[in-house]
Amino acid sequence: MSYDKSIHQRRRPLTTAELDAIPWIQLLSGPERERAVDDLKITEAGAGEYVCRTGRPVTYWFGVVDGLLKMSSDNAEGKTMTFIGMPPGGWFGEGTALKRESYRYNIQALRKSRVAGLHVDTFHWLLDHSIGFNRFIMNQLNERLGQFIAAREIDRMTNPDIRVARSLAALFNPVLYPGVGAVLRITQQELAYLAGLSRQRVNEALTTLSEQGSIRVEYGGVRVLDLPALRAAVFTRKPLV
DNA sequence: TCATTAAATTGTT
DNA sequence: AACAATTTAATGA
Numbered sequence: 001m002s003y004d005k006s007i008h009q010r011r012r013p014l015t016t017a018e019l020d021a022i023p024w025i026q027l028l029s030g031p032e033r034e035r036a037v038d039d040l041k042i043t044e045a046g047a048g049e050y051v052c053r054t055g056r057p058v059t060y061w062f063g064v065v066d067g068l069l070k071m072s073s074d075n076a077e078g079k080t081m082t083f084i085g086m087p088p089g090g091w092f093g094e095g096t097a098l099k100r101e102s103y104r105y106n107i108q109a110l111r112k113s114r115v116a117g118l119h120v121d122t123f124h125w126l127l128d129h130s131i132g133f134n135r136f137i138m139n140q141l142n143e144r145l146g147q148f149i150a151a152r153e154i155d156r157m158t159n160p161d162i163r164v165a166r167s168l169a170a171l172f173n174p175v176l177y178p179g180v181g182a183v184l185r186i187t188q189q190e191l192a193y194l195a196g197l198s199r200q201r202v203n204e205a206l207t208t209l210s211e212q213g214s215i216r217v218e219y220g221g222v223r224v225l226d227l228p229a230l231r232a233a234v235f236t237r238k239p240l241v
Numbered sequence: 242t243c244a245t246t247a248a249a250t251t252g253t254t
Numbered sequence: 255a256a257c258a259a260t261t262t263a264a265t266g267a
Binding site: 187188189199200203207217219220 | 249250251252253254
Binding site for chain 3: 243
C-alpha cells in the first residue's frame with residue numbers, strides 16, 4: 001500500500017441502494033431530503049488512498065457507504081496516536097464541519113471503499129432547517145465522544161485479547177455504524193492495523209473470543225453473537241496473588 | 242450453470 | 255516472516 005495517494009475527483013450521484021445505506025436520509029422531510037439527495041456525491045477510494053487529511057479545509061461531510069476506513073489523529077509532535085475504524089453507515093467530520101475548520105485527522109481507506117460526501121454548505125442548511133437532522137447530529141456527537149474515550153482506554157490496554165475485543169465492539173456500535181449488521185466485513189489483517197497488533201496475534205485473540213462465545217470468526221469477517229459480552233470481555237492474566 | 246483457475250484470506254510455525 | 259490450507263471471485267465454455 002502506498003501512503004501518499006489522494007482520492008480521485010471523480011464523483012457521481014448516488015443510486016437508490018446507496019441512499020438506503022445513509023441512516024439520516026429518512027429523518028428528513030420531503031424538500032429537505034430532495035436538497036440533500038441532489039447534493040450527495042459518491043467517490044471511490046482505493047486501498048491506501050486518503051479521503052481527507054489533517055489541515056485541509058472542510059468541504060464535505062463524509063459517510064461510509066461500503067468498505068472500511070481508518071481514522072487516525074496526530075498529536076502535537078506529529079505522531080499518530082489513535083486509530084478508529086469506520087465501517088459502513090458511519091458519518092464523520094461533523095465536528096469540524098460545524099465550525100468550518102480544517103480536518104484534525106486523516107481518513108484513509110483500508111480497502112476499496114465507497115464514500116458519500118455532503119457539501120458543508122448543505123450540511124449547514126440542513127442544520128438550519130431540519131429538526132430530525134439536528135437530532136441525528138447531536139446523537140452522533142454524543143456517541144462519538146464515548147467512542148474516543150473508549151479508544152483512549154483501548155490504547156492503554158496491554159492485553160492484546162482485550163484490545164481486539166474492544167476494537168471489535170467499537171466497530172459494532174449500532175448507533176454510529178448502523179450499516180454494520182451482525183456480520184462485520186473485516187479481514188484479520190485490517191483488524192490488526194486498527195488494533196495496532198500483528199495479524200497472528202489478532203488471529204489468536206479471535207480464536208479465544210470465539211471460544212468464549214461472543215463472536216464467530218468467518219472468512220473475511222466476524223459475526224457478533226453477544227455484543228455486551230464482547231464489550232465486557234475480560235481475560236484472566238497472571239494470578240493477582 | 243458448471244468447472245477450472247487465480248486471488249484473497251486464514252491458520253500455523 | 256514464511257508456508258500450506260482453505261475460501262472466494264473471476265473466467266470462459
